[in-house]
Amino acid sequence: MIVKYLRLLLLPFSFIYGIAIVLRKKLYDWGILPSIKFDIPIICVGNLAVGGSGKTPTTEYLVRLLADYKIAILSRGYGRKTKGFVLADERATAESIGDEPLQYYQKFEQVTVAVCEDRVKGVEQLKDHHDVIILDDAFQHRRIHPGFNILLFEFRKLGTLQCLLPAGNLRDVFSSRKRADVLLVTKAPVPLLHVAQQASINELQPNSNQPVLHSYLKYGNLQHLYTGENRALASIEGYELFLLTGIANPQPLIEELQKLSKNIHHEEFADHYAFEIDDLKRFKSAFEQGISKEKIIITTEKDSQRLRAIGFEDLLVNLPIYYLPIEVELFEEDKITFDELILNYVKSNSRNR
Incomplete structure (x- = not known):
């Protein structure tokens, strides 16, 4: 009950935060603030809320899907005690690169893992030696223009009232979903009823070219x-x-x-x-x-x-x-669509080496 009242007290600050977010969004949309493109396939995995939507297992799914390519994962490295660009190596710890990047590094020997709070600088360091770069949690990092945006929404939170920070957990306005190439609903129940699947689509109101796909967690x-x-x-x-x-x-x-x-x-x-x-x-x-x-x-x-x-x-x-351990898996028809979209994007945007 106390938390509920505290959130109500914070609503005016959420309103101010929302105005700032919308203004920043428009400045990028109008080209007043520059957004940089690179001539290498860049896939961004992000969400609108703070944590908990399944970005890490989704990133790992992409790594397994794109195993034939030389992959780099670039993260901010949340919680690390270092600054700037850091390349993961055998001396890496959660304190030096963050817990999620360390998990990627220990799990995928063939993948380069790096952290940098400035994603543009990070990509500059990685682009000449890799076929594809996966940006972990960079949907709000508008200085870089990924070629493919995957935006995650947790199944159980769709249809519930969510507020912007600090009163709620949203760090971006709901309309920002229109920038995504795929809207991926995560942690769906198994089996997924058609009526629940349709409810997700109705809630997200996608553009005509925005597929809404569903995934679930698989425990190892x-x-x-x-x-x-x-x-x-x-x-x-x-x-x-x-x-x-x-x-x-x-x-x-x-x-x-x-x-x-x-x-x-x-x-x-x-x-x-x-x-x-x-x-x-x-x-x-x-x-x-x-x-x-x-x-x-x-x-x-x-x-x-x-x-x-x-x-x-x-x-x-x-x-x-x-x-x-957990893995993300998509329902059969959605998996075919998702895999095809990702593979076609990377193939059609890869450079001849």
Whole structure:
């Protein structure tokens, strides 16, 4: 209730923020502020809200789809303690490049991963040595003009009233969706009923040339944080679960785990939270006080990047602590459309080398 009233108090500031966003948008639309194009395929994955829409697994989907090309992923590197252009290497940490870029680097050996708050400078550094660049979370970065914009919308939030920052979670006005080449609805239920699919289209009101496509989350095997051991998710049915998250929206994960256990203890932190020793000591103590003989600690793949920080291993290494990888998958007809759009764009805009 207190949060609700605080949001109401912040509405005037959201109105001012909205005016600033619309003015900035118009300055770019009118060409008063320049937007730079490059002669290399550039795919932008973005959203209108703050976090939680599935940009990371969508970026990973693109990497797997475009495996025949030399790919670079360029991110801002949210939460890092460095500045400027940084190329990921074997010394990279979540503090030096951010948790999501570190996840890309560790997951895809053949992909170049870089961070730079100025995407134009970042592309300048990468363009001569790659076939395609994926911009992670750059839809609002109008100084660069990507060749293909994928805009994500979380299924469960469509149809709900959302406000601009700071009263709400929107960082851009809803009309900005018209700039996108594809509107991708994420975290849809399986199976997806036709009436729900149509409701998404009605809510987004796409242009005639804007496909509205739907994706869902697919969960992998649990991976131990340190040993590399993996086990099937179904193997923890009936366990006492201790869930540790520092992501924007843990609700889909909680719902997935609730299919396996009704005994879940959730320690929730803010998105990109920098875990501290005291946080983990407290969490470890709660786990050790668990009453079940069969108990396990679960975290997200993104959080695992920060939990592997120097200084935490002695505290966690002997615990049954696992992260749960996720992938994005599209429904059959939508997958055909999406893959074809991406592959055709990259092929038709690739340079002869």
